[in-house]
Amino acid sequence: MSQIRFPDALVERGGEGKKIVLFVLDGLGGLPHPESGLTELEAAKTPSLDALAAKSSLGALVPVLPGITPGSGPGHLSLFGYDPAEYIVGRGALSALGVGFDLQPGDLAARLNLATLDSQGLVQDRRAGRPPDEEGRRVVEKVREALVPPDGVQVFLDHEKEHRAVLILRGEGLKADLSDTDPQDTGVPPLPVVALDPESERSAGLMQNVLNQIQVILADEKVVTGVLARGFAAYGGFPSFEDRYGLKAVAIAQYPMYRGVARLVGMDVRGVPAEPTELVSLLEEYFDDYDFFFLHFKYTDSRGEDGDFDAKVQAIESVDPLVGQIQELGPEVLVVTGDHSTPATYKAHSWHSLAVLMASPWARPTAGRFGETGCRTGDLGTFEGKHLMTLALAHASRLAKFGA
Amino acid sequence: MSQIRFPDALVERGGEGKKIVLFVLDGLGGLPHPESGLTELEAAKTPSLDALAAKSSLGALVPVLPGITPGSGPGHLSLFGYDPAEYIVGRGALSALGVGFDLQPGDLAARLNLATLDSQGLVQDRRAGRPPDEEGRRVVEKVREALVPPDGVQVFLDHEKEHRAVLILRGEGLKADLSDTDPQDTGVPPLPVVALDPESERSAGLMQNVLNQIQVILADEKVVTGVLARGFAAYGGFPSFEDRYGLKAVAIAQYPMYRGVARLVGMDVRGVPAEPTELVSLLEEYFDDYDFFFLHFKYTDSRGEDGDFDAKVQAIESVDPLVGQIQELGPEVLVVTGDHSTPATYKAHSWHSLAVLMASPWARPTAGRFGETGCRTGDLGTFEGKHLMTLALAHASRLAKFGA
Numbered sequence: 001m002s003q004i005r006f007p008d009a010l011v012e013r014g015g016e017g018k019k020i021v022l023f024v025l026d027g028l029g030g031l032p033h034p035e036s037g038l039t040e041l042e043a044a045k046t047p048s049l050d051a052l053a054a055k056s057s058l059g060a061l062v063p064v065l066p067g068i069t070p071g072s073g074p075g076h077l078s079l080f081g082y083d084p085a086e087y088i089v090g091r092g093a094l095s096a097l098g099v100g101f102d103l104q105p106g107d108l109a110a111r112l113n114l115a116t117l118d119s120q121g122l123v124q125d126r127r128a129g130r131p132p133d134e135e136g137r138r139v140v141e142k143v144r145e146a147l148v149p150p151d152g153v154q155v156f157l158d159h160e161k162e163h164r165a166v167l168i169l170r171g172e173g174l175k176a177d178l179s180d181t182d183p184q185d186t187g188v189p190p191l192p193v194v195a196l197d198p199e200s201e202r203s204a205g206l207m208q209n210v211l212n213q214i215q216v217i218l219a220d221e222k223v224v225t226g227v228l229a230r231g232f233a234a235y236g237g238f239p240s241f242e243d244r245y246g247l248k249a250v251a252i253a254q255y256p257m258y259r260g261v262a263r264l265v266g267m268d269v270r271g272v273p274a275e276p277t278e279l280v281s282l283l284e285e286y287f288d289d290y291d292f293f294f295l296h297f298k299y300t301d302s303r304g305e306d307g308d309f310d311a312k313v314q315a316i317e318s319v320d321p322l323v324g325q326i327q328e329l330g331p332e333v334l335v336v337t338g339d340h341s342t343p344a345t346y347k348a349h350s351w352h353s354l355a356v357l358m359a360s361p362w363a364r365p366t367a368g369r370f371g372e373t374g375c376r377t378g379d380l381g382t383f384e385g386k387h388l389m390t391l392a393l394a395h396a397s398r399l400a401k402f403g404a
Numbered sequence: 405m406s407q408i409r410f411p412d413a414l415v416e417r418g419g420e421g422k423k424i425v426l427f428v429l430d431g432l433g434g435l436p437h438p439e440s441g442l443t444e445l446e447a448a449k450t451p452s453l454d455a456l457a458a459k460s461s462l463g464a465l466v467p468v469l470p471g472i473t474p475g476s477g478p479g480h481l482s483l484f485g486y487d488p489a490e491y492i493v494g495r496g497a498l499s500a501l502g503v504g505f506d507l508q509p510g511d512l513a514a515r516l517n518l519a520t521l522d523s524q525g526l527v528q529d530r531r532a533g534r535p536p537d538e539e540g541r542r543v544v545e546k547v548r549e550a551l552v553p554p555d556g557v558q559v560f561l562d563h564e565k566e567h568r569a570v571l572i573l574r575g576e577g578l579k580a581d582l583s584d585t586d587p588q589d590t591g592v593p594p595l596p597v598v599a600l601d602p603e604s605e606r607s608a609g610l611m612q613n614v615l616n617q618i619q620v621i622l623a624d625e626k627v628v629t630g631v632l633a634r635g636f637a638a639y640g641g642f643p644s645f646e647d648r649y650g651l652k653a654v655a656i657a658q659y660p661m662y663r664g665v666a667r668l669v670g671m672d673v674r675g676v677p678a679e680p681t682e683l684v685s686l687l688e689e690y691f692d693d694y695d696f697f698f699l700h701f702k703y704t705d706s707r708g709e710d711g712d713f714d715a716k717v718q719a720i721e722s723v724d725p726l727v728g729q730i731q732e733l734g735p736e737v738l739v740v741t742g743d744h745s746t747p748a749t750y751k752a753h754s755w756h757s758l759a760v761l762m763a764s765p766w767a768r769p770t771a772g773r774f775g776e777t778g779c780r781t782g783d784l785g786t787f788e789g790k791h792l793m794t795l796a797l798a799h800a801s802r803l804a805k806f807g808a
Contacts, residue, residue: 362747364435364443364756366777379776381757381786383470390471394755401753402468403475403488403498 018332018396020247021283021293022388024079025319026072026258027301029341029354029372033309040300040309040344041355042371044316048324049336049357053370057363057395059380060353060372061388063340069351073097075339076261080294081245081389082238089264090176090233095166099158100256103263105237108174108203110229112157112165113182114139115190117215117226123186127163128224139224140165146217150209167229169207175200176234178207183228190228207232240266241292245393250289252282253296262294276318280325287329295326301349304342312344327359333396334359335388336370353382360395422736422800424651425687425697426792428483429723430476430662431705433745433758433776437713444704444713444748445759446775448720452728453740453761457774461767461799463784464757464776465792467744473755477501479743480665484698485649485793486642493668494580494637499570503562504660507667509641512578512607514633516561516569517586518543519594521619521630527590531567532628543628544569550621554613571633573611579604580638582611587632594632611636644670645696649797654693656686657700666698680722684729691733699730705753708746716748731763737800738763739792740774757786764799 030039063070064078064085073094074084089097092109103109114136116125131139140159149155153171160166177196183189193211195204211229218225241249243266251262251269254276259269268290271282279295286293297319303312327334337356340349355375368374376382380391393399434443467474468482468489477498478488493501496513507513518540520529535543544563553559557575564570581600587593597615599608615633622629645653647670655666655673658680663673672694675686683699690697701723707716731738741760744753759779772778780786784795797803 362435362750362754362756364776365441366780377781379757379780380470381464381466381780383786387470390469391755392471394471394473399471399473399755401473401475403478403493 017291018398019287019291019293020333020392020396021295021326021331021335022079022392023295023297023323023326023334023336024076025297025300025316025336025338027304027340027342027349028316028338029343029350029352030304030312031341031343031345031350031352034345039372040304040312041316042369042373043309044313044320046316046320046370048320049370052323052327052334052336052359053357053368053374055363055365056357056359057380058366058368058370058375058378059356059358060376060378060382061337061356062353062382062384063351064385067351069349070340071349072257072339073261075349075385076258077265078385079337079339079388080241080265081386082265083386087238089235091231092166092233093235095160095164095231096158096168097260097264098257099160099166100260101156101158101166101168103168103235103260104170105235106170106172106174108169108176108207108232108234110167110207110233111231112167113228113230114163114165114224115226115228116223117190121189121226123183123188123190123226123228126182126184126186126228130162131224133159133161135224136162136165139218139221143214143217147210147213150206153206155210165227167210169203169210171206173202174206174234175203176232178204178232180230180232181211181228182230190226193229235264238265242266245292245389246398247292248290249292249294250286251294251296252279252286253294255296255298258296258298267292267294277322280322283326284329293331300338301342304344305347307344307347309344332360333392335392337388339385356380356388358391358395362395421695422802423691423695423697424737424796424800425699425730425735425739426483426796427699427701427727427730427738427740428480429701429704429720429740429742431708431744431746431753432720432742433747433754433756434708434716435745435747435749435754435756438749443776444708444716445720446773446777447713448717448724450720450724450774452724453774456727456731456738456740456763457761457769457772457778459767459769460761460763461784462770462772462774462779462782463760463762464780464782464786465741465760466757466786466788467755468789471755473753474744475753476661476743477665479753479789480662481669482789483741483743483792484645484669485790486669487790491642493639495635496570496637497639499564499568499635500562500572501664501668502661503564503570504664505560505562505570505572507572507639507664508574509639510574510576510578512573512580512611512636512638514571514611514637515635516571517632517634518567518569518628519630519632520627521594525593525630527587527592527594527630527632530586530588530590530632534566535628537563537565539628540566540569543622543625547618547621551614551617554610557610559614569631571614573607573614575610577606578610578638579607580636582608582636584634584636585615585632586634594630597633639668642669646670649696649793650802651696652694653696653698654690655698655700656683656690657698659700659702662700662702671696671698681726684726687730688733697735704742705746708748709751711748711751713748736764737796739796741792743789760784760792762795762799766799766801
């Protein structure tokens with residue numbers, strides 16, 4: 001099944017200046033509280049969102065496909081209109097984005113496990129006993145200081161969490177068709193880096209050089225005596241928002257992962273809000289310079305992962321006033337939704353559909369508060385996240401008719 | 405994502421004689437009136453449709469994909485079960501259908517701009533100042549009379565509107581991989597017709613011959629002194645309704661565009677209703693001869709494009725009695741819907757979903773009038789138009805089980 005493509009036939013270009021704001025409340029969707037039967041969003045007092053919902057097209061957004069729980073990368077790519085089943089971001093690249101690394105097109109990234117190898121070089125513990133973050137950071141810092149980059153590349157190394165770190169090579173012509181060195185077993189040596197196609201052979205050599213150096217640098221350690229590499233990913237660059245939709249786009253997000261995903265699709269990243277209320281002041285500051293604004297609020301997801309129902313309700317209530325302030329700036333289209341559900345009872349990302357609101361002059365309102373139940377019977381029906389941008393462009397009068 | 409295909413696995417053949425009527429109210433979907441909050445369909449008094457809705461499966465039909473506004477061609481192909489992202493009808497072919505030209509498989513069509521070229525043959529106005537229709541028709545008639553068809557082809561030329569005309573070559577082995585002659589600029593000469601693959605070279609020569617002749621014929625004109633060609637399209641024929649679904653199909657439509665689209669999928673076209681009430685008498689006349697009947701009513705779309713809310717309400721009310729009359733003929737399945745929305749407030753085709761009703765012995769009714777709000781929570785949910793035919797075939801007991 002082919003898909004209608006941007007921008008070949010569809011994008012109505014030419015400076016109409018109609019602006020779209022996408023306000024993402026991370027992990028917005030929830031599950032009912034066992035006592036009240038209301039989700040976090042339904043339990044929250046949200047007068048601004050409810051007033052806006054009464055004038056908006058509502059719907060239930062399926063993050064990727066029914067039953068699929070997305071990570072932050074695919075969840076946001078979907079909202080940006082990039083089918084996450086087609087636009088794959090390798091694990092290594094997602095890890096690099098996750099630690100706030102400024103990934104550039106052409107970079108080759110890998111996830112590293114800090115591991116324990118025995119005196120014969122055989123894997124004894126694939127995760128080095130899950131070292132505390134402090135110990136992980138120390139070891140990574142030691143490697144970083146001693147490592148000599150092979151000719152023609154720069155090497156970056158960052159600690160992620162516990163036994164996880166991320167390694168990035170930057171240089172010309174790097175390729176990622178490389179096999180993992182993690183043998184997924186103990187009592188055996190790490191595997192060599194093998195090029196899976198001829199074009200990746202130079203990259204395999206460079207990566208092996210770096211991994212061999214790391215082995216030597218860690219030889220005098222007690223616990224973290226080696227590393228295992230997997231999830232090699234070269235970030236090749238996706239078609240940009242501007243090329244695809246004719247939109248000059250900017251991301252305003254407090255956390256590095258979300259600025260990183262925005263950068264993958266060519267958004268500018270400006271101003272890091274110190275707290276959520278600054279989302280609006282930064283939006284106001286850049287409002288004349290862009291067509292599209294991606295605003296990201298993190299704490300709905302964090303409180304859901306904590307399993308704290310009431311705190312997630314409060315997080316939702318804390319952003320409610322922002323919605324009215326955004327609307328006062330007069331965007332043509334304001335979309336409020338999340339990238340996936342993070343129900344407090346589930347304590348993790350989930351696959352459940354979530355509320356979406358699209359305020360525009362061409363909305364078709366239905367009775368219903370801004371909540372899972374109210375949105376489900378809305379004008380937009382239940383739809384996959386990858387269609388959200390098409391809808392937003394249509395509501396902004398930025399799409400030409402398809403066919404005569 | 406693969407799609408279940410017809411007729412390989414699915415069509416239950418063999419003279420069951422169960423009949424399907426698809427009644428398309430063009431541009432049926434609407435947006436709320438600012439005062440009443442009701443759409444055109446919700447405001448209309450439709451006792452027959454409401455009575456039928458109470459016995460039918462209801463749903464919200466997304467014409468193509470969320471946010472995509474279709475033209476009449478893609479909109480109807482979708483209703484006929486031909487994914488419009490896969491079955492592309494070129495601009496030239498759509499223009500030919502639009503003027504009611506009887507396009508045949510193998511025809512090569514192009515859109516023409518009547519243009520003004522200066523004494524040196526450079527483009528001065530790509531639209532010849534948008535001449536009145538009368539002037540456009542006169543010029544086209546003059547060309548038609550003087551033009552000598554090149555060996556082996558017939559040439560057809562029709563005026564469309566203002567500066568637009570359509571040119572069709574008919575003959576063996578014509579190919580459409582040709583570049584436009586419209587330079588999209590002034591002060592430069594028209595471009596030559598260039599074959600974009602070797603198989604199109606003969607067609608390029610034939611087309612250039614015709615365009616050169618037109619240039620000479622128009623040499624003594626003051627305003628329309630040349631033409632620019634674009635959107636070359638060879639209509640190769642789509643798999644027919646009969647091959648795909650095992651249905652003998654007929655179209656009954658007042659306007660040429662819709663008879664044309666029906667012909668693209670191999671439907672017979674019989675009897676042109678002088679007014680909408682004749683849709684039913686013609687249906688009755690052909691009822692024994694076919695399995696599938698496509699009835700098209702235009703004025704819901706026209707009044708929406710006019711921006712006349714009340715007139716669109718009246719157009720809907722005018723067809724309501726027809727629905728009861730159709731049902732009396734006893735089709736197994738009666739589908740009532742539109743090919744897209746044309747809200748009077750929007751004054752154009754739009755992407756909004758629209759009401760669909762499927763009356764059959766296997767319907768699963770829900771409470772709800774026949775309107776956007778009532779249908780949205782119906783049995784069929786919100787679904788893409790390309791699935792409509794599968795549903796209709798199922799409700800007509802014309803689909804075999806998929807898999808054992």
